[in-house]
Amino acid sequence: MSLLKSFFFRVFISALFLAVPILGVWTFVTADDHGWWFPENVSSYGGEIDYLFNVILTMVAITFVLTEVVLVYCLFWYSQKRDSKATFSHGSHTLEMIWTAVPALLLVFIAFSQMGAWNAVKIDMPDGTEADEPYSPDRPMMEVYASQFDWRARYPDEEGNFDGMDVVETPYDMYVPVDTKVVFRLISRDVLHSFFVPKFRLKQDAVPGMEIPVWFEATAVGEYDLICAELCGWGHYKMAGKVHVLPQDEYDAWLAGAREELRSNGSLD
Amino acid sequence: MSSSTTTQERPLGLDPEGTVHVSHDHHELGFLRKYIFSVDHKVIGIQFMLTGFVTLLVGGLLAMGIRWQLAFPWTEMPLIGKVLFPETGGVATPEGYTMLFTMHGTVMIFFVIIPLLTGAFGNFLIPLMIGAPDMAFPKLNMLGYWFWWPGIVLIAMAFGAEGGGPAAGWTAYPPLSTVEAAAPGSLSGQNLWLLSLTFVGVSSMMGAVNYVTTIVKMRAPGMTLFRMPLSIWGLLISALLQLFALPVLTAASFMQLFDRVFDSGFFTPPDVVINGQRPEELGAASGGHPILWQHLFWFYSHPAVYIMVLPAMGFVSDIIAVHGRKPIFGYKPMAYSMAGIAGLGFIVWGHHMFMSGMNPTVGLVFMTATIMIALPSAVKVFNWLGTLWGSRINLTTPMLFACAFVSMFIIGGLSGIWMASTPVDIYIHDTYIIVAHFHYVVFAGSVLGIFASIYHWFPKMFGRMMNETLGKIHFVGTFITTNAVFYMMHQLGIAGLMRRTADPYAYETYAHLQPLNQFISYSAFALLGFQIFFVVNFFHSIWWGKRVGRNPWKANSLEWETPSPPGHGNFDKQVEVYRGPYEFSSPEIEEDFWPQAAKV
Numbered sequence: 001m002s003l004l005k006s007f008f009f010r011v012f013i014s015a016l017f018l019a020v021p022i023l024g025v026w027t028f029v030t031a032d033d034h035g036w037w038f039p040e041n042v043s044s045y046g047g048e049i050d051y052l053f054n055v056i057l058t059m060v061a062i063t064f065v066l067t068e069v070v071l072v073y074c075l076f077w078y079s080q081k082r083d084s085k086a087t088f089s090h091g092s093h094t095l096e097m098i099w100t101a102v103p104a105l106l107l108v109f110i111a112f113s114q115m116g117a118w119n120a121v122k123i124d125m126p127d128g129t130e131a132d133e134p135y136s137p138d139r140p141m142m143e144v145y146a147s148q149f150d151w152r153a154r155y156p157d158e159e160g161n162f163d164g165m166d167v168v169e170t171p172y173d174m175y176v177p178v179d180t181k182v183v184f185r186l187i188s189r190d191v192l193h194s195f196f197v198p199k200f201r202l203k204q205d206a207v208p209g210m211e212i213p214v215w216f217e218a219t220a221v222g223e224y225d226l227i228c229a230e231l232c233g234w235g236h237y238k239m240a241g242k243v244h245v246l247p248q249d250e251y252d253a254w255l256a257g258a259r260e261e262l263r264s265n266g267s268l269d
Numbered sequence: 270m271s272s273s274t275t276t277q278e279r280p281l282g283l284d285p286e287g288t289v290h291v292s293h294d295h296h297e298l299g300f301l302r303k304y305i306f307s308v309d310h311k312v313i314g315i316q317f318m319l320t321g322f323v324t325l326l327v328g329g330l331l332a333m334g335i336r337w338q339l340a341f342p343w344t345e346m347p348l349i350g351k352v353l354f355p356e357t358g359g360v361a362t363p364e365g366y367t368m369l370f371t372m373h374g375t376v377m378i379f380f381v382i383i384p385l386l387t388g389a390f391g392n393f394l395i396p397l398m399i400g401a402p403d404m405a406f407p408k409l410n411m412l413g414y415w416f417w418w419p420g421i422v423l424i425a426m427a428f429g430a431e432g433g434g435p436a437a438g439w440t441a442y443p444p445l446s447t448v449e450a451a452a453p454g455s456l457s458g459q460n461l462w463l464l465s466l467t468f469v470g471v472s473s474m475m476g477a478v479n480y481v482t483t484i485v486k487m488r489a490p491g492m493t494l495f496r497m498p499l500s501i502w503g504l505l506i507s508a509l510l511q512l513f514a515l516p517v518l519t520a521a522s523f524m525q526l527f528d529r530v531f532d533s534g535f536f537t538p539p540d541v542v543i544n545g546q547r548p549e550e551l552g553a554a555s556g557g558h559p560i561l562w563q564h565l566f567w568f569y570s571h572p573a574v575y576i577m578v579l580p581a582m583g584f585v586s587d588i589i590a591v592h593g594r595k596p597i598f599g600y601k602p603m604a605y606s607m608a609g610i611a612g613l614g615f616i617v618w619g620h621h622m623f624m625s626g627m628n629p630t631v632g633l634v635f636m637t638a639t640i641m642i643a644l645p646s647a648v649k650v651f652n653w654l655g656t657l658w659g660s661r662i663n664l665t666t667p668m669l670f671a672c673a674f675v676s677m678f679i680i681g682g683l684s685g686i687w688m689a690s691t692p693v694d695i696y697i698h699d700t701y702i703i704v705a706h707f708h709y710v711v712f713a714g715s716v717l718g719i720f721a722s723i724y725h726w727f728p729k730m731f732g733r734m735m736n737e738t739l740g741k742i743h744f745v746g747t748f749i750t751t752n753a754v755f756y757m758m759h760q761l762g763i764a765g766l767m768r769r770t771a772d773p774y775a776y777e778t779y780a781h782l783q784p785l786n787q788f789i790s791y792s793a794f795a796l797l798g799f800q801i802f803f804v805v806n807f808f809h810s811i812w813w814g815k816r817v818g819r820n821p822w823k824a825n826s827l828e829w830e831t832p833s834p835p836g837h838g839n840f841d842k843q844v845e846v847y848r849g850p851y852e853f854s855s856p857e858i859e860e861d862f863w864p865q866a867a868k869v
């Protein structure tokens with residue numbers, strides 16, 4: 001290859017590799033404009049999850065840009081024809097220590113900074129002891145049944161029984177009060193499914209043979225997509241539901257109305 | 270394992286004078302013995318490679334089917350639609366789409382990546398690089414290849430199985446996979462899938478036994494463990510992973526098969542009603558637990574993801590040293606970090622199960638172990654960069670692909686940290702971020718590493734060079750399209766898009782993502798298109814490439830001491846090893862390379 005041709009080739013290859021961090025960062029920076037970013041968060045713990053995502057994003061982005069830039073620098077600078085030989089080095093003990101210890105500390109930091117949020121979402125369920133905790137795993141607000149390919153919420157009767165005549169069942173749509181710690185039991189009748197409400201930042205598999213307690217607190221009134229997030233068969237893609245978050249009084253009115261209707265008709269229609 | 274400076278035993282096949290017993294001009298073998306039922310590790314390696322190309326094409330076409338459906342749901346799929354969905358005139362059906370991604374994953378993992386890395390390169394390189402005339406058990410080696418074939422035939426039969434192909438995902442979670450009423454494709458298709466994987470497992474096992482034995486027992490005099498090229502380290506460690514992890518998958522597959530055929534109920538919980546039927550009513554036992562499968566499956570399949578990358582890491586290290594004319598920076602940390610990845614790899618499987626209903630407190634333990642596994646990966650990246658620093662890079666095609674491996678492994682490794690973090694994983698689990706992550710490590714990492722290796726070792730395999738211009742076009746096209754396809758999947762995932770969803774746009778949350786999916790699909794079609802340059806180059810060069818001598822890249826390791834291509838028995842002179850494989854640009858000699866077998 002002629003000298004000029006080889007120079008242009010070096011520049012071209014380096015530009016190609018440099019495009020990775022540049023376009024990579026640019027994609028993330030402009031993602032929100034295109035709707036390629038998180039959907040709005042409407043749950044009490046979702047903000048914490050987004051925050052942790054962003055903390056890791058910052059650390060990851062810095063590492064990404066630095067390492068990719070070093071790679072590009074080497075590709076460009078050391079691909080030049082030279083008369084001298086390469087640096088004859090088998091490594092450096094000091095450098096190895098540094099680039100083992102520093103990432104190790106950062107990673108331990110990341111691990112520990114996650115634990116609080118995980119506890120809050122999955123381990124420390126509202127247990128009904130606080131004033132603002134009307135529900136608990138033992139006294140859940142509802143049961144959610146997943147089955148091929150639908151969702152069904154069941155609201156207990158006034159005594160909290162799920163097996164009486166007055167259990168209100170709603171297919172596909174479920175109704176919950178806003179600003180309340182809702183606890184429910186997630187149950188599958190058949191195969192695995194997963195309860196995923198993107199705007200709540202909540203996901204939990206439903207497993208046959210298990211009754212898994214789940215909680216969330218919605219912070220804004222509205223209707224939110226409930227999506228099945230675990231392959232459950234051919235109809236998996238259309239196993240959709242809606243979570244309707246209502247003001248407390250509307251929720252109470254809805255539940256009372258549904259019970260009333262159930263008593264008079266023997267069924268909901 | 271012996272770590273003395275010289276291996277006492279003489280490699281098999283060498284007589285005391287060091288000449289090769291079975292030389293290639295001794296007696297000509299018939300065509301069948303030489304190319305089909307060969308016991309020569311090089312022929313077996315090339316058999317694995319050529320078969321792997323065919324399965325790669327099949328897996329790639331299945332991926333195009335997935336991409337078509339995601340870009341233009343429920344429209345007629347060009348070319349492959351008519352073959353896959355003849356009843357609907359080429360339009361995907363929901364169960365057909367499920368089969369597409371199930372088979373794509375299965376084919377790529379069990380019939381492409383693992384066979385190419387260990388079957389093709391493991392076979393071809395191990396004896397050559399350690400200075401042995403062949404594998405320790407050549408017949409077992411041949412059987413290893415031929416046991417792969419029933420697996421291929423069975424998985425091909427599964428496509429046409431009654432009721433549709435296997436459709437429970439490559440992860441085959443029960444009860445979807447075990448209860449026939451749950452999925453149309455889980456009639457005979459899933460049984461064939463399980464049997465097929467068992468054969469593939471047996472084949473891998475035969476390979477792994479052979480690789481470990483050969484590396485431990487048959488190194489040339491002077492080839493100490495810490496004089497082995499990193500390729501050999503990668504292959505050794507991944508073979509050890511296979512030996513420890515595969516039995517678990519095999520046992521689990523049999524349990525699933527028993528559940529399906531004999532209603533044993535290992536994974537069937539009480540109280541399920543599937544499609545209106547209780548398994549007990551059909552005579553099935555119950556009282557098992559579906560999560561048991563997930564533990565067993567991931568106990569194999571997490572180590573398996575490292576089986577799919579460690580050899581590539583080794584190859585890429587060797588290629589960077591040769592084409593950068595510089596010793597590997599931190600050889601021992603490189604070897605130790607591979608061992609570290611392998612060790613930690615056995616205690617992190619639970620990170621695939623954070624949302625599974627497993628006790629969330631256990632999740633914290635798996636999270637910590639998983640986050641720490643990013644450490645050895647980071648050490649490897651830093652050492653690759655250290656190797657490149659101050660090097661003299663030749664921008665050859667293998668070097669470009671090797672550097673692309675580093676560039677993209679960085680992305681895949683870093684995104685792993687998000688997923689390992691349990692609270693973040695609540696949102697991103699099973700979204701397209703996961704799909705982006707594992708394609709960056711498995712496709713952009715391992716497959717590009719395989720391309721680098723093919724361009725690098727092709728002269729040894731066939732005695733001819735591949736064409737550099739075609740190689741570079743192939744590289745540039747692949748590099749651009751790979752990033753276009755997989756980088757943008759992070760964006761889909763952050764927007765919440767779930768994997769395995771046949772038609773996402775019906776959801777309000779996803780409706781706006783179709784244009785981005787179309788962009789990704791067009792890029793994917795282009796990615797496949799660029800592979801034509803590779804195929805043409807490969808087959809053209811086998812017959813018409815420029816002839817080369819023993820050591821066209823001026824490399825140090827032992828395979829370059831043999832004729833290109835090496836004859837039966839490999840070495841036509843006795844080899845003894847005097848130094849490590851990375852003495853490039855040494856100030857002690859004039860040349861910028863110093864072969865391991867050169868006395869002075």
Ligand code: HEM
Nearest residue numbers: 574578620621643646682685686688689698699707710711
């Ligand atoms: C830096 C080290 C890595 C970390 C911390 C990591 C972490 C993870 C985690 C936590 C998951 C599960 C995510 C979820 O389902 O929610 C995952 C999935 C996956 N990873 Fe990695 N990973 C790493 C490297 C690799 C490598 C090197 C490979 C392969 C060569 C790989 C292949 C995969 C695959 C195939 C899956 C998806 C399996 C599936 O659900 O189908 N990962 N990774």
Ligand SMILES: [Cu+2]
Nearest residue numbers: 228230232236
């Ligand atoms: Cu589903």
Ligand SMILES: [Cu+2]
Nearest residue numbers: 571574620621
């Ligand atoms: Cu894993």
